[in-house]
Amino acid sequence: MQIKTTSQLDEHDLNDIFSIHQTVFGDIEHFKKKLAGKRGLVFTLSISNEQVIGYKIGYPLSEDRFYSWMGAVSPVARNKGVATSLMIAQHNWAKTQDYRVIETKTMNRWRQMLLLNIKHGFDVKAVEVERDGVEKIILEKRLD
Numbered sequence: 001m002q003i004k005t006t007s008q009l010d011e012h013d014l015n016d017i018f019s020i021h022q023t024v025f026g027d028i029e030h031f032k033k034k035l036a037g038k039r040g041l042v043f044t045l046s047i048s049n050e051q052v053i054g055y056k057i058g059y060p061l062s063e064d065r066f067y068s069w070m071g072a073v074s075p076v077a078r079n080k081g082v083a084t085s086l087m088i089a090q091h092n093w094a095k096t097q098d099y100r101v102i103e104t105k106t107m108n109r110w111r112q113m114l115l116l117n118i119k120h121g122f123d124v125k126a127v128e129v130e131r132d133g134v135e136k137i138i139l140e141k142r143l144d
Contacts, residue, residue, distance in 0.1 A: 003045065007042055007043070013043075017057075018031075020054070020072050042090075044093065052074075064099055067103050068087075071113075083112075088120075102141045108135070121141045123139065123140055125140045
């Protein structure tokens, strides 16, 4: 397994991300629209046999704050440390870019991600209710 962090994706890697996202979350068109509207995206990819098996996507919120926006691991690669490796790589990259804080959001239904975040030093900062009534848990981790 290889981990790479990049701001430029080739079509093959992007299609792999779309495939994983569709499998895990569904609603790929909504994801594509949101992705197209984001600037400064940074992709951390886990690659095995030249195929993306997991990803984390983030972007800067400010000069010293990075937002870990979206991530998923292919079901065939689950429980093999892929999500942990991606998180560690993303945080190490953020440190090298002088970010001091990583922020993320999740929901109760994604309990494995919530627990992984807490296990790796995130603190719960707040819960927000979106317009559609969905509750999101806001987490933060200091990198220094």
